[in-house]
Amino acid sequence: MTTVDEARALRDAEGLRMKIFEPHLNDTDMVVVTTGDTGGYRVWATGERASPWGRTTVYDSESDALDDGLARGRAGRDLEIIRADRHASYVADMRAVDATEPFPGPRGSVLSPVPTGPGLLMEFAVFSSSATDDSGPYIDHVGSLRGRPGEGWQAATPTTTLTTHDTVDEAVAALLDATEN
Numbered sequence: 001m002t003t004v005d006e007a008r009a010l011r012d013a014e015g016l017r018m019k020i021f022e023p024h025l026n027d028t029d030m031v032v033v034t035t036g037d038t039g040g041y042r043v044w045a046t047g048e049r050a051s052p053w054g055r056t057t058v059y060d061s062e063s064d065a066l067d068d069g070l071a072r073g074r075a076g077r078d079l080e081i082i083r084a085d086r087h088a089s090y091v092a093d094m095r096a097v098d099a100t101e102p103f104p105g106p107r108g109s110v111l112s113p114v115p116t117g118p119g120l121l122m123e124f125a126v127f128s129s130s131a132t133d134d135s136g137p138y139i140d141h142v143g144s145l146r147g148r149p150g151e152g153w154q155a156a157t158p159t160t161t162l163t164t165h166d167t168v169d170e171a172v173a174a175l176l177d178a179t180e181n
Helices: 004-014 062-096 168-178
Strands: 018-020 031-035 041-046 052-059 110-114 122-127 141-147 153-156 163-165
Touching: 004 018, 004 062, 018 062, 031 062, 041 062, 052 062, 122 168, 141 168, 153 168, 163 168
Parallel strands: 018 031
Antiparallel strands: 031 041, 041 052, 110 122, 122 141, 141 153, 153 163
16 A cells, blocks of 8 residues: 555655646646545646646545556656657667758758667658748658668658669659659
8 A cells, every 4th residue: 555655755766757646737747646526536647738638547545546646657757768768779870870850852852850760770751842941841741761871762652652762862852753843
């Protein structure tokens, strides 16, 4: 049976974003454990706008509510760690091939890298606008590229199958031709 003092000590020791029977207005990305309006104990999470996000669970037992809150807080913390690790891996991959983000391609296209995980595999969303186009960056998505430097590039529009090309420029040109941009 978890007590409020134990839950607060665990929250603080583990760095969890939680409010346990504390004011929670305007707190974003937070797990909230509080009492319900009609009795019981409520557990929910807030989103980027500080409003309830996802399911709200009502418990008769304070201990059960605290255990659920701790589990949700740990899951949120673990997700942030995974996101940070993926981003660090992505940045390392981009630096390994001297890539920048975004960078211009042929005919004013813009390539916007999308992280795909470990290794040097890179995936790019391809747009027909240039980064300085008056209509705004990243408009008119025409497809995607995927590949590794020196191993060729696969290109696909949203409606066509993959084609393989030796260089990024050839793959982008094929996408632009396929979408008549």
